[in-house]
Amino acid sequence: MPTTVIEVTGVTKQFTLRHQRSLKEIAVRLLTRKGVDKDTFNALDEVSFQIAEGETVALLGFNGSGKSTLLKLISGVLQPDGGTVRTRGRVAGLIEVGAGFHPDLTGRENVFLNGAILGMTEAQIAEKFDEIIAFSEIEKFIDTEVKFYSSGMFLRLAFSVAVHSDPEVFLVDEILAVGDEPFQRKCLERIDALKSEGRTLVIVSHDLDLVSRICERGILLRKGRMIGDGSATDMVARLRDENDQ
Numbered sequence: 001m002p003t004t005v006i007e008v009t010g011v012t013k014q015f016t017l018r019h020q021r022s023l024k025e026i027a028v029r030l031l032t033r034k035g036v037d038k039d040t041f042n043a044l045d046e047v048s049f050q051i052a053e054g055e056t057v058a059l060l061g062f063n064g065s066g067k068s069t070l071l072k073l074i075s076g077v078l079q080p081d082g083g084t085v086r087t088r089g090r091v092a093g094l095i096e097v098g099a100g101f102h103p104d105l106t107g108r109e110n111v112f113l114n115g116a117i118l119g120m121t122e123a124q125i126a127e128k129f130d131e132i133i134a135f136s137e138i139e140k141f142i143d144t145e146v147k148f149y150s151s152g153m154f155l156r157l158a159f160s161v162a163v164h165s166d167p168e169v170f171l172v173d174e175i176l177a178v179g180d181e182p183f184q185r186k187c188l189e190r191i192d193a194l195k196s197e198g199r200t201l202v203i204v205s206h207d208l209d210l211v212s213r214i215c216e217r218g219i220l221l222r223k224g225r226m227i228g229d230g231s232a233t234d235m236v237a238r239l240r241d242e243n244d245q
Protein backbone atom coordinates (compact mmCIF):
# COMPACT_ATOMS: atom_id res chain seq x y z
CA MET A 1 0.00 0.00 0.00
CA PRO A 2 1.48 3.38 -0.96
CA THR A 3 1.72 5.91 1.85
CA THR A 4 -0.89 8.65 1.92
CA VAL A 5 0.90 12.01 1.89
CA ILE A 6 -2.09 14.36 1.57
CA GLU A 7 -5.42 13.70 3.25
CA VAL A 8 -8.21 16.21 2.72
CA THR A 9 -11.36 15.34 4.66
CA GLY A 10 -14.66 17.22 4.43
CA VAL A 11 -12.91 20.53 3.85
CA THR A 12 -14.93 23.72 3.73
CA LYS A 13 -13.47 27.19 3.30
CA GLN A 14 -15.59 30.29 3.53
CA PHE A 15 -14.82 33.80 2.44
CA THR A 16 -16.72 36.96 3.19
CA LEU A 17 -18.31 38.81 0.34
CA ARG A 18 -18.02 42.53 0.78
CA HIS A 19 -20.72 44.87 -0.44
CA GLN A 20 -20.53 48.54 -0.81
CA ARG A 21 -23.71 50.05 0.60
CA SER A 22 -24.96 53.56 1.05
CA LEU A 23 -25.29 55.06 4.53
CA LYS A 24 -29.07 54.81 4.17
CA GLU A 25 -28.90 51.10 3.38
CA ILE A 26 -26.59 50.52 6.36
CA ALA A 27 -29.03 52.41 8.63
CA VAL A 28 -31.96 50.32 7.33
CA ARG A 29 -30.01 47.09 7.84
CA LEU A 30 -29.17 48.09 11.41
CA LEU A 31 -32.76 49.15 12.18
CA THR A 32 -34.20 45.95 10.72
CA ARG A 33 -31.62 44.07 12.77
CA LYS A 34 -30.03 42.49 9.71
CA GLY A 35 -26.75 43.64 11.21
CA VAL A 36 -23.67 44.66 9.36
CA ASP A 37 -23.26 43.01 6.02
CA LYS A 38 -21.52 39.70 6.31
CA ASP A 39 -22.47 37.47 3.44
CA THR A 40 -20.21 34.47 3.27
CA PHE A 41 -19.87 31.91 0.54
CA ASN A 42 -18.18 28.56 0.35
CA ALA A 43 -15.06 28.74 -1.81
CA LEU A 44 -14.71 25.03 -0.97
CA ASP A 45 -17.56 22.82 0.12
CA GLU A 46 -17.04 19.42 1.76
CA VAL A 47 -14.08 18.41 -0.37
CA SER A 48 -12.45 15.04 0.41
CA PHE A 49 -9.69 13.04 -1.27
CA GLN A 50 -6.37 11.38 -0.54
CA ILE A 51 -3.15 11.59 -2.47
CA ALA A 52 -0.54 8.85 -2.21
CA GLU A 53 3.22 9.26 -2.34
CA GLY A 54 4.47 9.66 -5.90
CA GLU A 55 1.15 10.66 -7.42
CA THR A 56 1.01 13.56 -9.86
CA VAL A 57 -2.29 15.38 -9.51
CA ALA A 58 -3.82 18.29 -11.43
CA LEU A 59 -6.46 20.41 -9.72
CA LEU A 60 -8.84 21.38 -12.52
CA GLY A 61 -11.78 23.74 -12.86
CA PHE A 62 -12.82 27.08 -14.25
CA ASN A 63 -11.91 30.47 -12.73
CA GLY A 64 -13.05 30.75 -9.14
CA SER A 65 -13.76 27.03 -8.71
CA GLY A 66 -11.46 26.83 -5.67
CA LYS A 67 -8.22 25.35 -7.04
CA SER A 68 -5.82 27.91 -5.57
CA THR A 69 -7.68 27.95 -2.26
CA LEU A 70 -7.31 24.18 -2.07
CA LEU A 71 -3.59 24.40 -2.83
CA LYS A 72 -3.16 27.05 -0.12
CA LEU A 73 -4.91 24.78 2.39
CA ILE A 74 -2.58 21.91 1.47
CA SER A 75 0.45 24.18 1.85
CA GLY A 76 -0.79 25.40 5.23
CA VAL A 77 -0.97 29.06 4.15
CA LEU A 78 -4.73 28.92 4.86
CA GLN A 79 -6.69 26.98 7.47
CA PRO A 80 -10.02 25.30 6.67
CA ASP A 81 -13.25 26.44 8.36
CA GLY A 82 -14.46 22.86 8.44
CA GLY A 83 -12.82 19.48 7.96
CA THR A 84 -9.12 18.64 8.10
CA VAL A 85 -6.06 18.72 5.89
CA ARG A 86 -3.17 16.46 6.79
CA THR A 87 0.17 16.26 5.03
CA ARG A 88 3.22 14.11 5.55
CA GLY A 89 6.80 15.12 4.80
CA ARG A 90 8.21 18.38 3.59
CA VAL A 91 5.72 20.38 1.53
CA ALA A 92 7.10 23.16 -0.69
CA GLY A 93 6.19 24.89 -3.84
CA LEU A 94 5.20 27.96 -5.63
CA ILE A 95 1.83 29.13 -4.45
CA GLU A 96 1.97 32.88 -4.66
CA VAL A 97 4.95 34.52 -6.23
CA GLY A 98 6.53 36.72 -3.61
CA ALA A 99 4.95 34.97 -0.61
CA GLY A 100 7.61 34.18 1.97
CA PHE A 101 9.83 36.96 0.66
CA HIS A 102 10.55 40.21 2.47
CA PRO A 103 10.64 43.22 0.10
CA ASP A 104 13.33 45.12 2.03
CA LEU A 105 15.76 42.23 2.12
CA THR A 106 18.14 41.34 -0.70
CA GLY A 107 17.78 38.27 -2.88
CA ARG A 108 20.58 36.63 -0.89
CA GLU A 109 18.90 37.31 2.47
CA ASN A 110 15.57 36.14 1.11
CA VAL A 111 17.04 32.82 0.00
CA PHE A 112 17.91 32.20 3.65
CA LEU A 113 14.53 33.46 4.89
CA ASN A 114 12.53 31.47 2.35
CA GLY A 115 14.65 28.35 2.79
CA ALA A 116 14.07 28.51 6.56
CA ILE A 117 10.31 28.90 6.02
CA LEU A 118 10.46 25.79 3.86
CA GLY A 119 12.13 23.88 6.68
CA MET A 120 15.79 23.96 5.62
CA THR A 121 18.54 24.54 8.15
CA GLU A 122 21.00 27.40 7.67
CA ALA A 123 23.75 24.91 6.82
CA GLN A 124 21.60 23.19 4.19
CA ILE A 125 20.78 26.54 2.58
CA ALA A 126 24.44 27.61 2.62
CA GLU A 127 25.42 24.33 0.97
CA LYS A 128 22.87 24.72 -1.82
CA PHE A 129 23.18 28.49 -2.15
CA ASP A 130 25.33 28.54 -5.30
CA GLU A 131 23.11 25.99 -7.00
CA ILE A 132 19.99 27.97 -6.10
CA ILE A 133 21.42 31.16 -7.56
CA ALA A 134 22.79 29.42 -10.66
CA PHE A 135 19.39 27.87 -11.39
CA SER A 136 17.61 31.21 -10.97
CA GLU A 137 20.16 32.99 -13.24
CA ILE A 138 19.87 36.22 -11.29
CA GLU A 139 23.44 36.32 -9.94
CA LYS A 140 23.84 39.96 -10.89
CA PHE A 141 20.90 41.05 -8.75
CA ILE A 142 21.38 38.79 -5.77
CA ASP A 143 22.46 41.67 -3.51
CA THR A 144 19.61 43.92 -4.67
CA GLU A 145 16.52 44.30 -2.47
CA VAL A 146 13.78 42.15 -3.92
CA LYS A 147 11.30 45.03 -4.01
CA PHE A 148 13.18 46.08 -7.13
CA TYR A 149 12.78 42.66 -8.80
CA SER A 150 10.50 42.09 -11.76
CA SER A 151 7.80 39.44 -11.30
CA GLY A 152 9.83 37.06 -13.47
CA MET A 153 12.91 37.52 -11.27
CA PHE A 154 10.80 36.83 -8.20
CA LEU A 155 9.46 33.68 -9.79
CA ARG A 156 12.95 32.52 -10.69
CA LEU A 157 14.27 32.89 -7.17
CA ALA A 158 11.15 31.49 -5.49
CA PHE A 159 10.99 28.46 -7.79
CA SER A 160 14.68 27.81 -7.35
CA VAL A 161 14.54 27.89 -3.54
CA ALA A 162 11.44 25.69 -3.46
CA VAL A 163 12.86 23.10 -5.81
CA HIS A 164 16.16 22.96 -3.91
CA SER A 165 14.45 22.50 -0.55
CA ASP A 166 14.15 18.80 -1.35
CA PRO A 167 10.38 18.61 -0.94
CA GLU A 168 8.48 15.34 -0.64
CA VAL A 169 5.36 17.13 -1.84
CA PHE A 170 5.73 19.84 -4.47
CA LEU A 171 2.83 22.23 -5.08
CA VAL A 172 2.70 24.52 -8.07
CA ASP A 173 0.13 27.16 -8.92
CA GLU A 174 0.31 28.58 -12.44
CA ILE A 175 4.03 28.04 -12.57
CA LEU A 176 4.51 29.37 -15.93
CA ALA A 177 2.46 32.51 -15.82
CA VAL A 178 5.31 35.00 -15.46
CA GLY A 179 8.42 33.10 -16.48
CA ASP A 180 9.88 33.57 -19.94
CA GLU A 181 10.02 30.59 -22.28
CA PRO A 182 13.57 29.36 -21.60
CA PHE A 183 12.91 29.49 -17.85
CA GLN A 184 9.55 27.76 -18.25
CA ARG A 185 11.30 24.94 -20.09
CA LYS A 186 13.87 24.69 -17.31
CA CYS A 187 11.12 24.55 -14.66
CA LEU A 188 9.31 21.82 -16.55
CA GLU A 189 12.50 19.77 -16.81
CA ARG A 190 12.92 20.16 -13.06
CA ILE A 191 9.33 19.12 -12.44
CA ASP A 192 9.84 16.06 -14.65
CA ALA A 193 12.95 15.21 -12.63
CA LEU A 194 11.01 15.47 -9.34
CA LYS A 195 8.34 13.25 -10.86
CA SER A 196 10.81 10.58 -11.90
CA GLU A 197 12.33 10.66 -8.40
CA GLY A 198 8.89 9.65 -7.14
CA ARG A 199 8.01 12.97 -5.49
CA THR A 200 4.35 13.88 -5.14
CA LEU A 201 3.19 16.76 -7.33
CA VAL A 202 0.01 18.82 -7.12
CA ILE A 203 -0.38 21.32 -9.93
CA VAL A 204 -2.86 24.06 -10.80
CA SER A 205 -2.73 25.34 -14.36
CA HIS A 206 -5.09 26.40 -17.09
CA ASP A 207 -2.69 24.93 -19.63
CA LEU A 208 -4.66 21.70 -19.98
CA ASP A 209 -2.28 20.08 -22.48
CA LEU A 210 0.59 20.72 -20.12
CA VAL A 211 -1.16 19.29 -17.06
CA SER A 212 -2.31 16.21 -18.94
CA ARG A 213 1.29 15.63 -19.92
CA ILE A 214 2.69 16.08 -16.41
CA CYS A 215 -0.10 14.64 -14.27
CA GLU A 216 -1.61 11.19 -14.14
CA ARG A 217 -4.59 12.09 -11.97
CA GLY A 218 -7.07 14.96 -12.16
CA ILE A 219 -9.38 16.34 -9.49
CA LEU A 220 -12.18 18.40 -10.98
CA LEU A 221 -13.80 21.25 -9.05
CA ARG A 222 -16.90 23.25 -9.87
CA LYS A 223 -17.89 26.18 -7.66
CA GLY A 224 -16.04 24.76 -4.66
CA ARG A 225 -17.37 21.24 -4.99
CA MET A 226 -15.40 18.25 -6.16
CA ILE A 227 -17.25 16.83 -9.15
CA GLY A 228 -14.69 14.41 -10.51
CA ASP A 229 -11.60 12.40 -9.64
CA GLY A 230 -9.96 10.22 -12.25
CA SER A 231 -7.22 10.13 -14.84
CA ALA A 232 -5.97 13.60 -15.81
CA THR A 233 -6.89 13.00 -19.46
CA ASP A 234 -10.48 12.03 -18.55
CA MET A 235 -10.91 15.00 -16.24
CA VAL A 236 -9.46 17.41 -18.79
CA ALA A 237 -11.91 16.00 -21.37
CA ARG A 238 -14.80 16.51 -18.93
CA LEU A 239 -13.73 20.07 -18.25
CA ARG A 240 -13.52 20.76 -21.98
CA ASP A 241 -17.00 19.26 -22.43
CA GLU A 242 -18.42 21.56 -19.75
CA ASN A 243 -16.90 24.42 -21.66
CA ASP A 244 -18.77 23.41 -24.80
CA GLN A 245 -22.17 23.41 -23.12
Ligand SMILES: Nc1ncnc2c1ncn2[C@@H]1O[C@H](COP(=O)(O)OP(=O)(O)OP(=O)(O)O)[C@@H](O)[C@H]1O
Pocket residue numbers: 015016043061062063064065066067068069070
Ligand atom coordinates in the same frame (compact mmCIF):
# COMPACT_ATOMS: atom_id res chain seq x y z
N1 LIG B 1 -8.75 35.86 0.37
C1 LIG B 1 -9.94 35.79 -0.23
N2 LIG B 1 -10.97 36.57 0.20
C2 LIG B 1 -12.19 36.50 -0.37
N3 LIG B 1 -12.50 35.67 -1.39
C3 LIG B 1 -11.52 34.87 -1.85
C4 LIG B 1 -10.19 34.90 -1.31
N4 LIG B 1 -9.44 33.98 -1.97
C5 LIG B 1 -10.26 33.41 -2.90
N5 LIG B 1 -11.50 33.95 -2.83
C6 LIG B 1 -12.65 33.56 -3.64
O1 LIG B 1 -12.80 32.16 -3.56
C7 LIG B 1 -13.20 31.63 -4.83
C8 LIG B 1 -12.22 30.57 -5.26
O2 LIG B 1 -10.99 31.21 -5.58
P1 LIG B 1 -9.71 30.43 -6.08
O3 LIG B 1 -8.63 31.44 -6.28
O4 LIG B 1 -9.44 29.29 -5.19
O5 LIG B 1 -10.21 29.87 -7.49
P2 LIG B 1 -9.38 29.23 -8.66
O6 LIG B 1 -10.12 28.01 -9.08
O7 LIG B 1 -7.96 29.07 -8.29
O8 LIG B 1 -9.54 30.35 -9.78
P3 LIG B 1 -8.56 30.82 -10.98
O9 LIG B 1 -8.68 29.77 -12.01
O10 LIG B 1 -9.23 32.08 -11.40
O11 LIG B 1 -7.20 31.01 -10.43
C9 LIG B 1 -13.32 32.80 -5.77
O12 LIG B 1 -14.67 33.19 -5.83
C10 LIG B 1 -12.48 33.88 -5.11
O13 LIG B 1 -12.97 35.16 -5.40
